[in-house]
Amino acid sequence: MRLISRMIAALIVLLLIIVAGGAIGLSLYPPELLKVGDGYAAKIVCSNTFVAKRDPDKVLEEDVQAPGNPALKLIRVSVDRDEGVVTARFLGLFAPNYALYRGALGCTAVPDGDLQAARSAVFLNKIKAPKSDALWPDGDAVNVGQGEQGAKLANIVTNPDLAGPAMRAVVVVKDGHIVAENYGDGFSKATPLIGWSMTKTVNAAIIGRLMMAGRMSFDDQNLLPQWSADERRNIKLSDLLAMESGLVFNESYGSVSDVTRMLYLEPDTTSVAAGARQVAAPGERFSYSSGTATLLSRLWMNRLPNLSAAVSYPREALFGPLGMYSAVLEADERGTFVGSSYLYANARDWARFGQFLLQDGVWNGHRLLPEGFVGAMRTPTKASEGVYSQVQAWLAGPGGSNAQYGLPADTFWMSGHDGQTVAIVPSANLVVVRMGLTPAWADYRPQILLKRIMDVIKPASS
Incomplete structure (x- = not known):
């Protein structure tokens, strides 16, 4: 999914056209590409806000407008928590794209804007996850970092060069049990x-x-x-x-x-x-x-x-x-x-x-x-x-x-x-x-x- 990185050049060109040519220049640029960018932003912000329970402003900044994607900073996003609707619009001016939260089914892109139809299309009841003190994978308890081997594994999964840039989670399972894990800043074992x-x-x-x-x-x-x-x-x-x-x-x-x-x-x-x-x-x-x-x-x-x-x-x-x-x-x-x-x-x-x-x-x-x-x-x-x-x-x-x-x-x-x-x-x-x-x-x-x-x-x- 190299959507964002490969859109950068095209979107920057658009910005230059806007500045230099105004409405005449805009008529030469495919509006569908703007809607793709808006749709991506709306969908990512929606899922991370309502499913992953992250802050939408932080999601927009870190996940959509990441370093190396300056043109996407021109996308404006609004979140209606009561209606479960995220609206994204390039420069806040052009036709928007939408994403809709549907509970246990997460979020969906709504490119035709028919939010009512999207709401009524499908439904799935939420369930509450049972809590268990049993060892993973039967429950939620883990026993990591034991002995010399545990210490070595802990050093590996917390090493930024090995875990990689912008790591959000590393989990190591050996013989059916979690023996090491690490989470990035702002993320935890519970974060989808x-x-x-x-x-x-x-x-x-x-x-x-x-x-x-x-x-x-x-x-x-x-x-x-x-x-x-x-x-x-x-x-x-x-x-x-x-x-x-x-x-x-x-x-x-x-x-x-x-x-x-x-x-x-x-x-x-x-x-x-x-x-x-x-x-x-x-x-x-x-x-x-x-x-x-x-x-x-x-x-x-x-x-x-x-x-x-x-x-x-x-x-x-x-x-x-x-x-x-x-x-x-x-x-x-x-x-x-x-x-x-x-x-x-x-x-x-x-x-x-x-x-x-x-x-x-x-x-x-x-x-x-x-x-x-x-x-x-x-x-x-x-x-x-x-x-x-x-x-x-x-x-x-x-x-x-x-x-x-x-x-x-x-x-x-x-x-x-x-x-x-x-x-x-x-x-x-x-x-x-x-x-x-x-x-x-x-x-x-x-x-x-x-x-x-x-x-x-x-x-x-x-």
């Missing part, structure tokens, strides 16, 4: 944090739950009605999961592209990818696509009796059984979960999900994912040249292979924009969560953090 594209892996696990129930299969075809009359009817569910459908989708964040249109301009986030042309045979070409992940949300939701059942399903089938009580999977204006990007959960709950995958989809002795499903998450595809798996996970960390950093070959990754990662190392019985606001240009590599942790918990001489 956005996973961005790590959401894709969780969305895939929801499909795995439906497979377990016999409602979906890797071999499913003829997936959408609008595909039935052309070659797209031959696309299998497995092709979408592996990002090898052959559908065109522009994942660039530097303009009004497919992905920015999907997230910030379309009330129905599935419309862009569902209408995409197919330019390669299924399985022939790897093409990373957030549109594909949101289509997957629509597909699994279609397998449930109605929208109400579909909206409740992630909590009932996955988050509840795992004890991920902080998890908020957000939906678009029409009610489709944005399975590409918008899952908020605290770092300990992201660690619970990583531990779930480490345990091959088994939790408290109960198999929740089909046998072989997590194995497919760990199996590289030929079309991706071995970096992506058959099921919405990565076989390499950001910017480098496992071997390059001396990591075990069985390490696999969940990875999201701005430095979100969950590393899962089955051979070491280890999960490491790292969350932050660390843009790609910072060149942070979580593999280095993971390697240092592994040197402590599994030294080379052992």
Whole structure:
């Protein structure tokens, strides 16, 4: 999600046009790009205000108008807490974009401005997380920093060079227990944090739950009605999961592209990818696509009796059984979960999900994912040249292979924009969560953090 950094140049150009050319210059500039920027600001401020319980002014400054993004300082944001509405407007002058808080469903972008329709589209009751003094993951208690190893791990996760710039959370799970953790200023074990594209892996696990129930299969075809009359009817569910459908989708964040249109301009986030042309045979070409992940949300939701059942399903089938009580999977204006990007959960709950995958989809002795499903998450595809798996996970960390950093070959990754990662190392019985606001240009590599942790918990001489 490199939306912000790649919009800077264009927005600065706009500012110069405003100053130099006035209304004539503005007529030459695409207003949709302004609305993308507004939509991004409204959505980020909304979710962090109402879901993460952070101060909206601080969110605007730190998350939207971050250093290196001076043009975004021209966006003005207002928060109506009574109505749950966030309005963002470039320079406070142009047509605004909106985001709406919908309780247990978090926030949604409302690009068409129809707040009433967005309110009535979906509803999910809130639940109160039960408190428990049991050790994590069964409860909230942890026992970290024990002995020499604990002290070494504490030094690693609190080392700013290893945890990385703008770190918000690091959690280390060894043998099923949290053995080290650290949180950035203003964040805590309770703060829900956005996973961005790590959401894709969780969305895939929801499909795995439906497979377990016999409602979906890797071999499913003829997936959408609008595909039935052309070659797209031959696309299998497995092709979408592996990002090898052959559908065109522009994942660039530097303009009004497919992905920015999907997230910030379309009330129905599935419309862009569902209408995409197919330019390669299924399985022939790897093409990373957030549109594909949101289509997957629509597909699994279609397998449930109605929208109400579909909206409740992630909590009932996955988050509840795992004890991920902080998890908020957000939906678009029409009610489709944005399975590409918008899952908020605290770092300990992201660690619970990583531990779930480490345990091959088994939790408290109960198999929740089909046998072989997590194995497919760990199996590289030929079309991706071995970096992506058959099921919405990565076989390499950001910017480098496992071997390059001396990591075990069985390490696999969940990875999201701005430095979100969950590393899962089955051979070491280890999960490491790292969350932050660390843009790609910072060149942070979580593999280095993971390697240092592994040197402590599994030294080379052992």
